[in-house]
Amino acid sequence: MSRRGGDEPAPPAALREQQEALTAHLRDPDRHPPPPGLDERGRSVYRRLVFNNLHGLLASTFPVLRRTLDEEAWRELVADFLADHRAATPYFPRVAEEFLAYLAEGRGERPEDPPFLPELAHYEWAELALYTADEDPSGVPADPDGDLLTGTPVRSPLAWSLRYRSPVHRIGPDFRPEEPPGAPTCLVVYRDRADAVGFLEINPVTARLLELMEQEPAPGAELLRRIAAEIAHPDPERVVAFGADILADLRQRDVVLGTFP
Structure with missing residues (x-):
């Protein structure tokens, strides 16, 4: 018709x-x-x-x-x-x-x-994106019990280092900073082996350590001595000792998976 x-x-x-x-x-x-x-x-x-x-x-x-x-x-x-x-x-x-x-x-x-608008949105997105990420740390070659100072630490692909001007992890209805603080906020957002997403506020030394782990892998003690030289620390071995505790904590959280076998 x-x-x-x-x-x-x-x-x-x-x-x-x-x-x-x-x-x-x-x-x-x-x-x-x-x-x-x-x-x-x-x-x-x-x-x-x-x-x-x-x-x-x-x-x-x-x-x-x-x-x-x-x-x-x-x-x-x-x-x-x-x-x-x-x-x-x-x-x-x-x-x-x-x-x-x-x-x-x-x-x-x-x-x-508010000045924190784009950064807070990015932080919230990062948590969701990490939760749904496809990477599987179990396929990354790593000795979970390796010595993190003499061996080369392996960073998890599900550990993201983030840097913001505002303390995004503390912002909420009861805390709305009008101006960013003087120092940046360094965070690592990670997903552990149980698929739980967490975050850790870290200092610039830890942030640099995670950066070096990814960009220029080397034994943990070597990375820490390099950082000591970068910040002109008078006692590099003290930085190494302090860094050993940091590496142990990162391994416990599955941010570091162990050492290269």
């Missing part, structure tokens, strides 16, 4: 224009008028569905950020992301990464935003 007049299917180009007009309206109804032929009730349903789905996904991924911002600021942030950001991936599970890209590159500095 043939279609006639207004029942004829829209040409692909016209259909694409209608779709683009609808999605632009759903993203930002204040700046983009709706396409013709869609009543207000239908538009309202679509707008709520799109916004609420995105709101729920981001709230579950960034719960601390969600609780730290007030309700109006949080909803405005989600609405701005929906209106202004153009995703580089079509995959829904990667929306959190798109949100980070928006905060870091697309949003810019705004007087209403």
Whole structure:
């Protein structure tokens, strides 16, 4: 049975224009008028569905950020992301990464935003990303009982060193620093053999030790003496002794898996 007049299917180009007009309206109804032929009730349903789905996904991924911002600021942030950001991936599970890209590159500095906004979001994302990471430490060759000073320590692929200007691990509804402290916050976020994710605040020496473990593997004592030289410590062996305790603690947490066999 043939279609006639207004029942004829829209040409692909016209259909694409209608779709683009609808999605632009759903993203930002204040700046983009709706396409013709869609009543207000239908538009309202679509707008709520799109916004609420995105709101729920981001709230579950960034719960601390969600609780730290007030309700109006949080909803405005989600609405701005929906209106202004153009995703580089079509995959829904990667929306959190798109949100980070928006905060870091697309949003810019705004007087209403707390200074820790992008860093806190990144910290929360890191915990989730580490929990779902595919790397398997059990496949990494390592002697779990090896001597960490005479042997070469093996860093877990599920241990990420992070450095922030703000103390992101302490930020929450009851603690909102207005200005970053003078010293950076160094953290290692890790997933242990039981698949539990934890974090550890570390000092710059430990951060440098983990960096050297990954970039220039060598026996633990050698790495620690190198750090002692870098910081011009008057007693390198004291740094080695102090570092031995650090290495033992990192091994207990599965940040260090052991030594190269």
